[in-house]
Amino acid sequence: MRPVLLPETIDGLWDIMDTYPDAMIYSGGTDLLLMMRKGIFNPPSLICLERLETLKCVSENDLEIAIGAVTTHTQLLNNNKICTHYPVLVKALKVLGSPHIRNMGTIGGNIMTASPAGDTLPALYVLGAEVELWSKKEKRKMLIDEFITGPGRTLIKPGEILGRILIPKSPLYNIHHYEKVGLRKAMACSVATFAAVLNLNENKRVDSIRMAWGSVGPCIKTIPEAESMLTSRQLTTEHLKKMADIVRKIVLPISDIRASETYRKQLAGNLVKRLIIYNYDEYKEAHGK
Amino acid sequence: MKIKFILNGEKKTIETEPDQRVIDLLREDYNLTGTKDACGSGECGACTIMVNGETRLSCLMLVAQLEGCDITTIENIEKDQFLESVQKTFVEEGAVQCGFCTPGMILTAADMIHKKKILSTQDIREGISGNLCRCTGYQNIVAAIDVAAKKSGKVSGL
Numbered sequence: 001m002r003p004v005l006l007p008e009t010i011d012g013l014w015d016i017m018d019t020y021p022d023a024m025i026y027s028g029g030t031d032l033l034l035m036m037r038k039g040i041f042n043p044p045s046l047i048c049l050e051r052l053e054t055l056k057c058v059s060e061n062d063l064e065i066a067i068g069a070v071t072t073h074t075q076l077l078n079n080n081k082i083c084t085h086y087p088v089l090v091k092a093l094k095v096l097g098s099p100h101i102r103n104m105g106t107i108g109g110n111i112m113t114a115s116p117a118g119d120t121l122p123a124l125y126v127l128g129a130e131v132e133l134w135s136k137k138e139k140r141k142m143l144i145d146e147f148i149t150g151p152g153r154t155l156i157k158p159g160e161i162l163g164r165i166l167i168p169k170s171p172l173y174n175i176h177h178y179e180k181v182g183l184r185k186a187m188a189c190s191v192a193t194f195a196a197v198l199n200l201n202e203n204k205r206v207d208s209i210r211m212a213w214g215s216v217g218p219c220i221k222t223i224p225e226a227e228s229m230l231t232s233r234q235l236t237t238e239h240l241k242k243m244a245d246i247v248r249k250i251v252l253p254i255s256d257i258r259a260s261e262t263y264r265k266q267l268a269g270n271l272v273k274r275l276i277i278y279n280y281d282e283y284k285e286a287h288g289k
Numbered sequence: 290m291k292i293k294f295i296l297n298g299e300k301k302t303i304e305t306e307p308d309q310r311v312i313d314l315l316r317e318d319y320n321l322t323g324t325k326d327a328c329g330s331g332e333c334g335a336c337t338i339m340v341n342g343e344t345r346l347s348c349l350m351l352v353a354q355l356e357g358c359d360i361t362t363i364e365n366i367e368k369d370q371f372l373e374s375v376q377k378t379f380v381e382e383g384a385v386q387c388g389f390c391t392p393g394m395i396l397t398a399a400d401m402i403h404k405k406k407i408l409s410t411q412d413i414r415e416g417i418s419g420n421l422c423r424c425t426g427y428q429n430i431v432a433a434i435d436v437a438a439k440k441s442g443k444v445s446g447l
Contacts, residue, residue, distance in 0.1 A: 001290075002308040004353035033310075033349050034330050046308065048354060074343075098419020099397070101331055103343045104350075186418030187332050 003045040010054060013047070014136040017159060020045045025161060027070045028105040030097070031113045055108070055163065058082060064169055066132075069108025069162045073120075074099070076107060085169060088197050091178035092123040098187050108162045114148045121148070121220045122195035122212035123178055127167050134163035141166065150218050171208060173197035179271055183258060190215045191259040194271035198235075206230050216251040216268045223250055240276055244269030294355045296321075297365040307353035312336045314352050315362060323363035323392045334420030337393035338362050344400050363392035375399045375437045384433035386424035393420045398434045408438045 005020065007013040017023070024043035026032040027050050035041045049055060055068035058079050065081055073093045076082050083090055096102060096110075096119040110120045111131065124144050132141045133156060144165075147155050156162065177196045182188030193214035199207040209230050213221040226243055233239050253264035290307040293300070296319065305314060315321045315338070325335035329348050336347040339361035366372045375395050378384075385391050394417060401408065401416040408416075413434045414427070422430060 001306050004307040004351050006353060006356065029349050029351070029354075030331055030346075033351070037329060046351070048351070050354065097331075098334065099416060100334060100337060100344050100346050100419040104331075104345055186415075 002043070005045065005047045006051050007047065007049070008051045008053075010052065010134070013049070013052065013161070016047055017136075020047065021158070023047045025049060027109050028072065028101075030101050030105045031109060031115075049108075049161070060169075062169075064166045067107055067165045067167070069111075069164060070106045071108075072104065072106050073097075073102035073110075077102065086123070086127060086167060086176070088126060088173075088176035088178050088195055089120065089123040089167075091176065092120050092180075092193075092195065095119060095178075095180045095182075095185070101187070107165060111144065111148070111165065112154065112156070112162055114150070114152050114154050116151055116218055116220065117190045117193070117215045118220075119180065119190065119193065119214070122193050122214045124165065124167070125212035125220050125222055126195045126197045126210040128210070130166040131162055132164040132166055133157075133160045135160045139163065145220070145222065148219055171199070173199050173208070173210075175200060177275060179274065181267060181271070189258065192216050192253070192264055192267045192271060194268070194274075196272075196275060198275075200235060203234070205232065205234050207232075211272070213247075213251060213268050213271070216253040216264050218252075221251055221268075223247060226250075235276060237273070237276055240273045244272045247272055290353065292352060292356050294357060295359045297361060298368060305352055307351065309352045310348055311338070311350040311352055311355060312347040314355075315347060321362050321364050325389055325392060327389070332419075332421070333390070334393045334397065334417075335390055337396050337420065339396060339400065344397055361396070363396060366395075371403075371441070372396075372399050374440065375402070375434075378437040378440065379430075379433045382429055382433035382436055384429040386422075390420055390422045390424075394422070394430055398437060401434065402438045402441055408435070410435070413438075 005016045007016050023045040025047045049070045052070060055070040057068050058081055059066050060081055065085060073096055077093050097105060107120055110118045129144045130141045131144055131147045132139055149155060175198045180193045181191045196211045198209040201207050209227050211227060226246055230243060248265045248269040251265055251268045253261050255261045291304050293302045312324055312326050315324050324338055324347055327333045327335040331346050331349045337344050338347045340358050366376055375398050379395060397417055397420050413431050
């Protein structure tokens with residue numbers, strides 16, 4: 001028999017973590033319990049965070065919105081603050097798993113699983129999200145792209161949990177784009193994902209842009225040089241074509257059951273080119289033209 | 290470990306292993322075999338149950354998580370008129386072939402109709418996107434949910 005502990009307070013959690021130092025921590029269970037069933041993990045005990053109400057809320061101050069790590073995807077989709085400020089995250093959440101998986105899975109779980117195919121991750125990268133790590137003694141924070149170091153690997157230390165995700169309210173972007181390519185619409189692990197937030201001015205010139213790709217390398221891929229190349233330029237088919245060629249050279253996808261390396265490289269570039277098709281309409285809507 | 294919870298409206302206390310899957314508890318300990326065990330990995334929705342008013346997959350939940358919770362399985366159809374009416378609509382509309390996905394589909398459909406004021410075809414299709422039917426197609430299932438929604442006074446655009 002394996003103990004399963006469900007702390008209801010943070011102090012209770014620290015006590016349990018002291019008593020069961022080798023326990024694995026989970027919340028929705030949509031990844032960990034699956035891995036355990038496959039025999040990949042066999043922890044001596046489990047700590048489930050789903051009853052920690054303090055980690056289930058969305059709060060804000062002037063600068064940022066803080067999301068408790070065990071807030072479910074469904075709760076985020078129903079949250080006005082998230083819908084207003086971060087459409088790119090909402091678009092990612094809508095294509096994550098299925099309604100049942102979204103009722104169970106949490107944003108903190110999606111980060112801690114640190115899969116290259118984690119659907120919320122590209123959105124969190126472009127928004128400049130930070131993770132706030134809690135331990136009995138202290139809280140520390142770092143950018144999500146520094147925190148995730150490889151497939152399933154993060155900089156979390158023993159005795160720490162992911163407490164909150166902090167997303168800055170500025171800069172504001174007038175275009176939030178997210179696209180997922182999978183073998184079917186629901187319940188599909190992605191072949192590739194692409195998130196972009198940008199500011200287009202009235203002349204269709206890019207004032208600022210951030211882009212991130214999922215499933216095309218061991219970690220979510222950002223390409224700062226590509227972002228600088230697009231900045232202050234017109235968002236034209238020609239520029240995006242050039243950008244797509246650069247992206248295809250930089251990404252390092254693998255071949256797996258879902259797609260080949262060659263296909264994913266082609267796709268990573270094509271997803272950038274589609275910025276012109278999808279977002280200009282949205283931009284026009286936003287500007288009432 | 291002793292666990293207390295409400296199962297289909299009845300208080301239950303059971304001495305059991307905390308790391309057992311909820312689906313195994315329901316099927317083996319309570320003989321509630323309406324909840325189906327198929328993929329075991331959260332992809333098919335055949336094991337859908339309601340926990341505190343939300344759909345959940347009982348293959349990805351451990352028994353310890355049930356402490357103090359209110360659980361509804363498809364067997365609650367005996368007591369819940371609305372659930373029963375959704376089931377009847379499924380039969381009338383021919384939305385059942387082998388029936389294996391049906392308990393999960395009915396619970397998901399009932400939840401959808403409960404929660405949303407107006408259900409479009411798109412809402413219905415997205416709503417059942419976590420429940421797989423491998424017999425035929427989804428046309429009759431979508432139609433049945435639409436009819437059930439209309440019967441319960443919710444307008445839809447099918």
